[in-house]
Every structure is written in structure tokens, then in C-alpha cells.
Amino acid sequence: MTEISAPQQMVLGALRQAASQNVELLPDAESKLREWETEPGFYSILLNIFTNHSIEVNVRWLAVLYFKNGVDRFWRKTAPNAISEEEKVTLRRGLVSNFHEPVNQVATQIAVLLAKIARFDCPREWPDLVPVLLSEAKSQVPIVQQRSLLYLHHVIKSLSSKRLAGDRRLFQELTGNVFGFVLHLWNTHLEQFLQEASQGKEDMLNALEKALFCLRILRKLALYGFKKPHESSECFLFLNMVFDRAKTMLECRKTLLQKRIGPVETVEKFIIHLSKVLMSVLEHHPFSYVELIRPSLELCVYYAFTPAGEPLLFERFLIHCLNIIKGILMCAEYKPAKIEEVDDILSASETKEPATLKAHQVKQDFFTEDTLHEMCRKLVSHYFLLTQDDLQLWDSDPESFATDEGGESWKYSLRPCTEALFLALFHEYRTILTPVLLDMIRSNHALVDPSDLNAILRKDAVYNAVGIAAFDLYDEVNFDQWFSTTLTQELGVRDGNYRIIRRRVVWLIGQWLSVKLSPELRPALYANTLPLLQAGEDIAVRLAASNTLKLAIDDFEFISEQFLPFLEPAFSLLFALLKEVHECDTKMHVLYVLSFMVERVGLSIRPHAGALVQYLPLLWEESADHNMLRCAIVSTLVQLVKALGSGSETLHPFLLPVIQMSTDVQQDCHVYLMEDGLELWLAVLENTATASPDLLQLFRNMPPLLESSSENLRTCYYIIQASVLLGPEQFLKTYGEVIINLCNDMLADMRSEGVIMTMRLVETCLRAAPTLFPEILEPMLPRIFEAIYRGEDYPMVMSMYLSIMARVLLCSRDVFSQAVTKVADSLRQSQEAVLDKMLDVWLDKMALVTQLERRKLLGLALASLLTAGSRSVLDRFCGVLLNITEALNDVMKVEDTGRQVDSLLLSEQSSPTPIIQDDDVDYESEHDHRRKQLAAHDPVHTVSLRDYFQMQLTELTRQIGSAQMEQLKHTVDVETMEQALEYISL
Template sequence: MDMTTAQSMVLETLQRAANQNAEILKPAELKLKEWETEPGFYSILLNIFSNHSIDVNVRWLAVLYFKNGVDRYWRKTAPNALSEAEKVTLRQGLVSNFQEPINQIATQLAVLISKVERFDCPREWPELVPTLLTAVKSEDRLIQHRALLMLHHVIKTLSSKRLAGDRRLFQELTSNVFSFVLNLWNSHVENFLAQMNANNNEMGATLEKALLALRILRKLAVHGFKKPHESADAVHFLNMVFDRAKTMLECRKSLRSRGSNLVELTEKFIIHLTKVLIAVLEHHPFSYVELIQPSLEFAVFYVFTPSGETVIFERFIIQCLNLIKGILLCAEYKPAKVVEETKEPGTLRAHQIKMSFFTSDTLTEMCRKLVTHYFLLTRDDLELWDSDPESFATDEGGESWKYSLRSRDMNLFLALFHEFRVTLSPVLLEMIKNNHALVSPSDLSAILRKDAVYNAVGLAAFDLYDEVNFDQWFSTTLTQELKVKDNNYRVIRRRVVWLIGQWTGVKLSPELRPALYATTLPLLQGDEDMAVRLTASNTLKLAIDDFEFNTDQFLPFLEPSFSLLFTLLKEAHECDTKMHVLYVLSFIVERVGFAIRPYSGSLIQYLPLLWEESAEHNMLRCAIVSTLVHLVKALGTVSETLGPFLLPVIQLSTDVQQECHVYLLEDGLELWLAVLENSSSMSRDLLQLFRNMPPLLEYSSENLRTCFYIIQANILLSPEEFLNIYGQMIISSCNSMLSDMRSEGIVMTMRLVEMCLRAGPNVATELVKPIAIYRGEEYPMVMSMYLSMARILLCSRDVFSQVVAKVAQMIGETQEAVLNKMLDVWLDKMALVTQLERRKLLGLALASLLTAQSNSVLERFCGFLLNITEALNDIIKTDDMGVLIDSLLLTEHSSPGQDDACWIMKQNMTIAGEEAWKHLQFQILSTPLSSGITFKLRCLSCRIRWGRRNLNS
């Protein structure tokens, strides 16, 4: 097939793939997928998206397929990798495509080139950057713009490499091109300013090129210098940023007055100038030291003085606040507690600049401006409150501080207050004093002012600990303000209840907790504003989450709290709101425990309905499952009404075939375990639920511990039935995982196996044979768990013999040789076992081996006696009556009678030599394990002491 025919076929297939009809689209996508590995396919794609006469959607699709192919097949070691000859042709075609008329396709092409460059530059593609720099100098405006766009993406990709060699190459590139790009940027900015004065139609294109050059300079300045302050060009550029920002702010003001559509692009340019400063501060704090003073002067002038307010806009304010906070919190600018002991000169210099700038007057003005201006609720805020109170109540939280002006204001206020607490505390206390009295419900400006001050006091609660008598304030003014029910006063009610929550864990006497509960509950009632109710619910949660929380104090308020929160949960509409309220309810259930039982019925009835309604909201379902975990634990039993709901929830949450398991798995496993722990018997549905477990054991190790707890709970609940059905699968999974586990995982696995033996010995003895083989681990805890497989010997000597035979077959040795090695390890490592119950188990197993007719045992007879005696000495103690008892034996009578023990000892002492030992063996081993373990070991100890003297006589 010739190239023309192949290109026609690909073009036709791309046209079908761009069709919106799924019946046409799907086969075309499959065909393109099939061609991805065919030689020449990407050359055809290059020809298609380079042909400007072809439909835009088809060209767009072609460049996307090419870009995806670079990710999969460009690397030399990739399966079905492109040939080097084809790569050369493709690179030549890509680097000559500077006249793309469609912006979106041009952007995708620039990204595509940067992806290829990441693999090939500079070795296989050394001409890329020189070619782009040459194109940037072109007189053709389109070529110039496209070349700058490509250069931007190339520099962005190169700057993201972090290997030492790559960083060194990028630094060399920066030293070669930085001056050129800086001059280019200056040229474009000057052209834009001239065109703006002349109202030239080309100023938009010029500003776009200036912005692209600025983006390139940012990457070069941040990642292209080890120490930017040592480069004259970098220092010159950073100092120019302030002047350019001031100029562009005036340009934005002028363009806005003209109604120009370039205002948004100008704002992007200004924001990117501030991003340059913030990025250099973050990556090169010591290079930024001499820029601290101009940065603070720049930011404070525009944000905190009347002169600067006329040209600023919200995103610029946020960036300025980010810059100030970055300087305040920079760890490299923090001196030692004793400033003179600071060794780093850059730290001392930065500290001196900060302290000289942040004078008392400056700090006071900034604090007042933040509180009385930026903290005030705006008209838009109040409109949002009226139209969507749930969104308003949740918008102030989260991680939006870098992008939300209000959150940014609060963060800067906290940073300032924490750094200069001595200076700012009197300022804030004065504000509290001036706004202390009750205000008129009709005076909205006074209400908003008080709201702002209370907001500041709540944020600075920890720093004001010694300055504010909160108990008195709470008991007098704050409780009175909560009683004013005017609509405008909802602002104060919400802020006051929030303020109480902030101070609860800081400075509120335990004696006032009942008053706090009593004050908060009326704000949860249905006739209250929704935003106030949500804030009150969070305050209640903070009060309960406190270290000094007293359950007895809260019990009188438990029923109304739970009832009001449940009503709030039903009346909330937003998913985030329901999650928040459900979290508070769940937290109350967790803290009060069994006391919640009388009031849980309504929640139990509502949760299934909420579960059905939240089918599209996985995070809400996470909250529901978490609540169910606490509810089951608090109830102490799985009720008949809750049981049929719980098992389908667990089934869905732990099924790896369901997409939602990514969100629900962890909480679903916790719920599964809680249900098992609180079930009195094993039901058929609960047993069938275990079908979800095999994939989970293979899925990952993140939840393996919880999975093992679930298996153990199933074993304890119904040992023989459960092990008969799932035992083989469990042992097989455990056996396959052991080879990849560290010591902690091996111990956990062996404990599970031991649980099988202890709970269902009749079934488990046969099941555990594949995993009962010692694997040579030397770690004491692992050794202890492997040696505990001696329980198999006590359960069934036949199975133990089969294990020995299997090992012998696997390694090609005799059974006698294998037994010798096992006994050597056993006798040598038994001393490493520190748990008394395991030492006793090993001692009993050794004693049982004494009856075996084996030379391996007889040859190690003294070792047997020594280990048994040491185990016996560890577990025997004398009770108050002077009787020797087994400290681990739990029976109706703590030990056999003293006379019985003495009679056995006397009988054994009258018999000599080998016959005495045989008689003692019979006495020890013929007694059932459950009726006298301690008694048998005590007799053995007596006989050992005698036998050491007389056994050979």
C-alpha cells in the first residue's frame, strides 16, 4: 500500500472518529488503536494536522493521537517503539510547523513538541532550541507567536526535570538564553505600551507575546540559577518586576475605563509578575533577601493604603497577601531565639529588614485595615447567605486560602498576630472594647463591624489567652447577644456561636460546659437561620471533641442535641452539608457510646433512605458508613432492623468490582469488622459476605491488617463451619503472601494461622499443613510465631509427621534428617520466645515428643529437659498458701491439691533409673490436657531434678 492510499484511509477513519454518532465513532477508534503501532502512522498524522485545508476537528484529533503516541511509543525501550529513522522525519516536520492558524491546535502542537523534547533533547534534538530562538526573531507575527508558545512549553518541560545532570544542562541553557529572552520581553512590553497609547489594534497580540516571554523568564529565573542574586540579568529582571507591575496596573485601569476586552489579559500579566516574586521567594529565599524591602513596600502600598486601592483587583490583592505571608513565615528568615546567636548572615539581614519595616504604626494600620475592611461581610456575601445559606456556611473552610480573598486575609492576620503578638494584642483589645456593647438590630454596619472584630478574636484565640477573660465575656455579653432574634442579628448569632467554638478548647472553664450546651441548642432549632444552625452544630462538635469533655455533663443534653441534629440532617439539601452534620452525629455517638442507645432509632430508620439518595455521592456514602461503624459499636449488637441494611452496604463497599469501592473500602472493612464483633451468631448472609475477601487479600497491603481481623472474627464466630467453607482459600492466600512479607506481616499471618488451630483444631490441623514449615526467619517475634506451630504436634502427631515428610520430599532429604534440623532450631531458638504462654506451649509439645520412639529425640534428651525446665520455672509461682501453681492456668480451682502433688512426687521418687522416667512420662502424658497441664509439668520438674543425679545409675 502506497503512502497516499494509507493517508486517505487514516484521514477517513479520523473523520469517522470525529463523528458524534457512537455507532460510527467506536469502530473508527478501534481501527486507530490498531494502527498505533504500524510504521508510518505518525508521519501520516503529522501530514494531516499540518494540512490547514482539512477540517479543524479532524486535525485536532490527529494531533491528540500523535501526542498520546509519544507517551506510549517514543521511548527507546517502549514496546513497539518508533524507529529512529521515523523519529528524525517527525522531529523535522514538527519543528517547521510555525504557521498554525488555530490557537487550540497550536497549543496542543507546542505540548506535543515538549513531550518529544523531554525524551530527545539535547542529544538527539540539539537543534530544537536554536531553531525556536531563530523563529522568535521572525518578522512574521504569527510565526513569532507560535515559536514563543513552543519555546514556553519546551522551557517549562526542561525546568521540571530534577536529575542532577538535567538540572545542570538547564542551567547552561539559562545562561545562554536568559539575556535574549529578557530583551525580547522588554521589547514586547514597550511595544504594548506604545500601541496602547496609540490605541493600536495589535496591542492584544503584543501583550500575549509579552506574557509568553514572561512565563519563560519565570521558569528560567526560578530553575535556571543556583543563586539568582549572583546573576546580574536575573537581579535586573526581578527589580524590573515591581516597575512593570505598577505600570500594568495603571494600564489595566485605563483599559477598564475604555471598556476594552484586554482587561482580563492584562490582569493575567500582572498576576504572573507577582508569581515570579513568590516563586523566587519560595525556591531561593536567600537570593530574595534584598527584595524583601521593595516587596513589602509594594504589597502594603496597594493593599493597605488609600492611594493603592484605586487600581487593584481581587486576584492581585490575594497575590500581594500571599507575598507578605510568604516573607513572614519563611523558615530561612527566622533567627535563633537569641538573635545574636544566628550564624547565617542572610537570616540576620532578612530579620533586620522585616523588623525595620514592620514598625508599630505599620502593624497597627495593617491590623485595623484587615479587620475593619477585609473581614467585613460584603453585599455579595449577604446575598449568597440569603440565596444559598448552606454554601455560605461552608465556603469559609477548606484549603482555598491561596485563591479566596477572605481566607487569605485571615491567614495573613494570623501570621501577623503570631509574629507580632505584643504589638497587636492592645490593638485588638481596643477593638473589642469599642465593639463590646449590644448594637441596634437595625444598624447593619455596626453589626458587620462587630462580626469582623469577633472573627479576629476567634482567629487569635491562642495568642489572646492571657489577655481575655472569656468565662466572664461568655456569661454576660455573648449569651445576651445570642438571645436577640432579629433577622439582621443572625450575623451576630452565627459569629458568636462560632467564637464560642473557637475558644472552647482554649479557655472555657469546665463548669461552664453545661451552659455552653444550653446556649447552643436553641440555635439548632428549625426556626433558626440555616447558616446559624450549621455553625452551631460545628461548635457542639468542638465542645465534645475537647480534652476536658465530661460525658456526665453532656447526658442531660444528649437527647435534644441528637434530635435537633437529626432534624438538621434531614432538612439539609447539599451533599457537603449532610456530610458535615452526619459527621457531628457520628462524633457524638462515638463519644457517648452506649448512652446513645435510647435515641438511635430515628437515625437507624433514616440512614437507609439517605443511603439510597446518595447513590451519586460517594463521599456522603463514606460518611454514612463511618457513622454506621460508630453506631454498631455504640449499640453493642446488630439489631434486627439494622442487620438487613448493613450487609448490602458492606457488600457494596468491599466489592472490588464496584467503582465506588475506591472511596468506601476502608470504612466498609471497619463496618464489617464491627458487625462481626457485635454479632451473637453466624448467619448465612454474613457467611456469604466473605466471598468479597479473596480479591481483597490480593488487592493491596494497605488494609491487610483489617482483613486479617475480619477473618479472625469469622473464625471465632463459627469455627468449623467457616473453616470448612473458606479455610483452604485462607491458608492458600496466606501461604502465597508470606514470601513477599516483612517480619511484621509474617507475625500477623502466623497469628491468623494459630487462631485457626486454636478455634477449630479438628478442621484446621489438616488445612495448615502447607504453611506450617519453618522458613528460616531469625527475628525473635517471627521465630516465636513459627515455633508456635508446635500446636500441630499437640493436636495431631500424624499431621506433624506428614509435614516432616513433605519437607523431606521438597528438599530431597530423609525424614530423620529433617526432624533433626527442626529439633535443633526448636531447642536453640526456644530461648528467644519471651511470651510465657508460648513458652508453655513449646514445653508441652516437647514433653509430648518424649514418648516418640525416635533417635532424634533421645539424642537431644538433655536439651529437651533443659528447655522444659526453663519453661516450667517461668510459669510456676507460689500462691498465698505456699502452694506451687501455674500462673497461666485458669480453672475453677487454681491448682491441684497439695496432697495430690506430693503423692505423685513420692511415687516417682521410689522408682529408680529408666523405669522411673517411663513411669513419669505416663503420668505426664496420660492426663488430659484440660484437666491438669500445670500438675503434669510440676511433676516433670521434680523428676528432672532427681533424674540429673540418678538417671545414669
């Protein structure tokens, strides 16, 4: 044993302390290791430690982990504190001289470590890595052979994941060089295993593990090492061998099970990986797979759908078989562009890809009527049947049984997998399979004896098939009649075994709701569903009924008036179910149905919501460890607040802490709750009559939200707008300066859409507090005025900038002047020159402002400037007159009496179009009333532009005298003067 150096002894000591998990020693050890990780030679010491088999296993394992983490952070040449090239050479050499690692866990970590380095260095800086690994794979020493294949597997896996074109070319070159050798190794080790298995040798696992490593390597090479795998003779040979090897290994598994010897679990892994090879190539290289379609279908149908193949099956392999069939059926590359007749390949003449036509023909030849009939019947009558295990799970844990497996569960779970295949088959061969399914419906149409469990299970399976294929059976099934007769009767049978039928029938109705159930039958649907929600009913049946009720309410043809008579019992029964279920997922599901019901019926829920309102705080406390359930609670609270309106203020002691927690970026749960929390905050503000200190204090959460992300910017701005309207003076005095500083900082990086939203927010503040807010806005005004000075190109942005400038001008000339002065100082120009340029832009761009309210606002502001005593304004008298006159052309209308009136002035009968543009809402909230009140006091709706213009001109004449006024009039062209005189006198 070599002598351990002092630095190595120090690192070894720190690793031993870290591996001890002693809470007193751990922090110091981790601190030391962190400090050393950038020191030269540290990783060479780690290499010496984990390759020294006399050191404790847990210490060696930890040394590999530290080395692996160091590769992630310091191996790149450009990384800060990167490992030196000289040390890297030593490390690479040391790593490929260690093929005798006795501990599997350490060996696996070394393999992953090698793969990480290979991703950086292979083949350019480390060209001999793969040759060394292949050379060691020929070793006669079993452990060296095994470790070299383990390392090669991880290296190939890592290299195959690189996606740049250059990297892919290099991997293809590598594949061409090594594929034949690995294929030979695979055959050799597999033959050795089969021979040892037939002789019942105890050490047969060693050969099988090596064969499995080779198979995994071959899969990656086949997938990513060839542009077109079928053009490589070696690769195509391998793919064809998969079928025979699968059959052989299935027989081997059966033999080992019968003899109760051997590594059955590893044999199953091997078989699964063979099927993964087929699925992967089908997915990534569909045209290379065309020649394999027929043998794939023969293999999979034999084992999944024939009595001879069934004894050899195990579940995971069955799932893969069914998914291969489904993959072939669903593959877009195997479907001709135009098919007039299902069995006529010539009708696909528009398809130019020969491989597509060939694949389609192979499918048509294989899927004969007899084959399709057999597969359909086997799926429904065998795979769809509830098993004894299913029924036991139903009895012991009905909530788990009732959980709907969604998403991609068909990839790994048998029942969703069979259902997905059935749907794909039925959709592809509807004309052939429809008579088969209709015959099954007729055979199972009559009510069955409640004591005949087999008949009940058969009916359940058939109804499942009819629900899955609902869209394809649209023209074949009179569902209204079926619902009104047999299905309604079956829902009323209360026998214990009949819970299976009741659950399936109510699910079936949900599947057909949006397909073919007349609107006039909806009341009958509600009436028949409610009894299934009652406390005496089975939990799984109640959950299925709740989902069908949700589908009915969510349907396009839902009529709330039809549902209102059933609202109170439905809400009460769902609420009782919510309290009764225990699983987090189940509570979420029921709460979602309740929330959706509240949303759809709106104000009608008010008399019935009391119990839910009282229960939600308790549920919130119980769900502290379940963020997704809390998401559902917050989402429900949003709908409840909207439905209860100002009556929701009594809930503030509960709601405000929920909002506080959900929108606090310091809380870990904010990642889950943020979006719904902001919606709840907005709903509370919009449905509150008067501001309270606690509600305003929530705003402390807002600055970090605005700083951290623009994802929820729109909702955050709506919250600020709603807060401003709720208590303008109080809110803006406290938070106005913070808002403006944040918005001003964000404007620098905002796109046009964000700038427009920000300006709308600023405008709301100016309208709500015209005497207070202009001074608060001062830090942002130079940015806005400079944008106007430059002549911002985007019309909507310019329209908003001009609107802000106009409102500031109408609210406070002093603030306006100070902002112009700051811009002048910034640009190192005179105030007069800056004002001249801004006025030129204003007069030029005002024609681009399309919204009537904004055109009038700009007209009022221009008119106000006439008496400002500014030479810049008077020099542009013609342009000012023209723009105000054009604004008058837009806003003036002629009444029936012939009198001209300002169309935007509010009367008792009219209501304004709010300038604040929130999302549309279908209820009248406190916020809506405040918006109307704000509009009612806006100069746009209270001041006549024509009268104000006339007044300003009269005042201007008084200021400058008639003689100078005449001179100004001479600067106006005849056409403009004629238009102006239609509204005013000069």
C-alpha cells in the first residue's frame, strides 16, 4: 500500500468527517472541502482516495461524488478556477486504469463521472477513451469485462445526447467504428447466458448483465448513430435479431420461473429493453422501421391477443407490446395524405413518399377483419374487465381506485394503455369495428342480475368501450333514448354489486354529454346524478357523479336556468363529499367541481355558500403540506369572492393572510400559489367597498413581485389600479413614490406592450388623484417627455405618452414646466428649444391618436396652452387650431333638434367608456362602480371642448390684444379657419 501524503491525509480526514453524518463535525468538513475544491491537485487526491480499495466504501463513494460535482463546475476550460490541463491529463489516465472496482455503487458513480468528462473531452482531448474501454471489454477477467461495459454504456449514453451537428457527425463516425464489435459482444454474452441458464448454473447472472449493458449501448448507437438505421446492414441485422431474442428470452423466463431458479427480474429487464429498442426506433426513425412493421405486429399481437402467447406474458412487456401496436397505428408517417377507401392503396396517390405507401399497405394487409374483430373483442372482454385486484382496491381504498390516470399514464399503466390502443384501433378502423361494438351493446343491453358479478363486469367493460369511442359512434347510437330508458333504470338499482354499473353509467353519460345528449334532457341528467352524490352511496360512484356534473356544467350547451332548481342540493352534496374524502388529490378534484359551479352560476350561489365559506379556513390549515390542494382552495376563493361581492368583506380575516402568504416571494409556497393568490388579491380589492389598513398593508408584497418577474405584470398592474381606485389619497401617499420608482426602472427594459400597460396605470393614478399625483410622478416625467421629444415611432405608445403629458398639463403647469426643464438640462438645450420640438411632435402625432376620449383630452390640453404665455405655442397657432378643430370634428355630434353637442359629455342617461381597460367581467363589482365614478369626474366627460376652446381664445385675445390676435389669425390657412369658425368665433 502506497504511503498517504499529508494533503491526502487532510482530505481523507475531511471526507471521513463528512461521511460520518455527525452534525457537529459535518459543517466544518463541508466548509473545508468547499475551500479546497478550487485548489490545484484536489481532484488528483480524490482520485487516489476512491481508487484505494482499502479505504472505507462510504468515504470512497463520497470522494467520487465530490469529483463528479467538480467536473460540473470546473472542467470547462472557460470556467472560473478551471482545473488545469496538466491535471486533467493525469485524471483521465487514472480514471481508465481502474477496472477492478469491487463495489457496484462506487463503480456506477465512476461510470457517470467518466461520462461527464467524455461529454466535454471525447473524442478531441480524449481520443483513446472508447478504444481503451473496448479493449478492456475483451478481457478474460470477469469484473474487468463487466466494469468496462458499464463505463462504455454511460459514455455512449452521454455522447449520444449531444445535439449539435458537429457532435452528431462525430457520434455517427464513432458508431460506424464500434457497432459491429458491440453487436458481436452482445451475441457472445447472450449465448453464454442462454447456455448457462439451460444448465442451471448459479453464476448465469454475470453473463446476462454484460449482455444487458451491450443491449443498452446498441440501442443508443442505433437511435443516434445512424441517419437512416435501415441503410446499415449491421444495424438492420441487430433490429431483426430483436424479435427472435425476445421470443427466446420469454421462453427462458418461463423456464426459470418453473424451475424457480435464476435472475428472473434481470431477464424481464432484458426483455423490456428489447421492446424499448423497437419503440425508440419507431418513434425516431419511422421510415427505417417500415420493414419491421410486419414482424412487430406479428410479435405483439401473438403475445397480447392469442391464447398461445398469453402464458409467456408479464405486465410491463404487455404494455410495451400494446404501445408498439398503438405507435404503428398512430404514426403520421404511415398515413397517406388522402384515403378515399380504407382498403384501396391507389386512393393515396397524392402521397409522394413510397415508404408511407408501403407502410400503409403493410398495415392494411395485417389488420384483416378477422384480426381486428379478435383484437377488439379481446380488448373489451378481457383487458377492460375489472380484476379481482381492482375490486379489492375499490373496497380498501375507493379514492385511489377512482383517481383518473391522465397525462401519459398509457405509457406505463395497463388499463390506460389498453384504452388508448382501443381508441386508436377504433378510430382507424371504425367501419369494420362499429358492428362488433354494436353487437356487444345489444348482447349486454338488458338489466343484469345484481348477483351475477361476471355479467356486471362484462357490461361495465362494454360501457367503457362505448364511452371511449363516443365520438366515432355518433351516428350509430341513439343516446337520448338509451339514456331515458336503460341507463336511467340502471342508475336506480341500489344493490351492492351494481355500484360497478352505477359508476360506469354516470361516467358514460359524462363521455356522451358533449357528443349527443339533447339540451332538454339536462334536467333529467341533473335529477339522476344527484342521488349518486348522497352520503349512502359508494365513494367511487360519488366521485364519478361529481365529475359528470362538472362536465355538464362545463358544456357549451349548459343553461344556468335549467340547473338552478338543482343548485342547492348539488352544492350541499358536493360539499359533504369534500369533507368526507381524505386524499389530497380527491379533495382537489371535488373542490375544483365546486369552484367551477360557483363560477358558472355566479350570484345565484350566494344563499348556499355559507357552509363552504366556514369550512375552507379549516381545510387551509389541514393542507399546510399540500401546495396543490392550497392552489385549489385559493382558486375556489377567487370564485367565491366574485360571487359574494361586497359580502365577502366578512371573510377578510381569513382571505388577507392567505393572500399575504401566496404572494410573498420569501415563502417557498409562493411558487405554487402566486398566480391564484394574485387573482384572489384582485378579486378582494374589486369587491371591497372601503379600504382598510390591513388590506392596504398587503401592498408590501408588491415591490418584490414587480422586481422579480414580468410574468404576472398585467395582474399586478390591475391590483395597483384597483388599490388606487379604492383609496386614492391614502394609497398614493403611502405607496405612490414606490410605484413610480419601480415602474420607472422597469420602463428601461420594457417592450411596447409593457410600456402601454405602465402608462395606463400612471393615467389611472393621475385621474384618481389629480392634485396629489403629478408631484409623485415627477421622477418618471423626464423619461416620458424625452420619448415625445424623440418622436417615439409606435403609435399606441406615443398616444399614451401624449395622454400622460396632457393630463399633467391640465393638473399642474408647474410640474409640467419642471419636467421640461429637467429634459432641457439632460439634453443640454434651452427649455424653449425642447418645448418647440415637443409641440412639433405633439401636433404631428395627434392625428395618429384614434380613441375619441384621448383625442379630446389632447384637444383640451392644447387649448389650455393657448393662455400659457408661451411664444412656442403662439408660433404654432395654426397647428394648434387645426388639431383642436379636428378633435372637435370627431367629438361633436348633431342632435335631432339640429343643435351641436359634445358627444363625450355625460348626461343622466349616458355612461362613459372607461379609459381603464381591464379584462371583461360578467358581474357588477364595487370596482366597476368606482370606475364609473372616476369617469364621471374626468375632464373628458365633464368639460365641453368647444366651450373651453372658445373661453381660451377669448382669454388669449384679452392677454395679447386684438391687434396681435389679428396677426395670429393671418397665420392660419383659409380651410382651417373655415372649419374652426363652425365651432367658435374669432
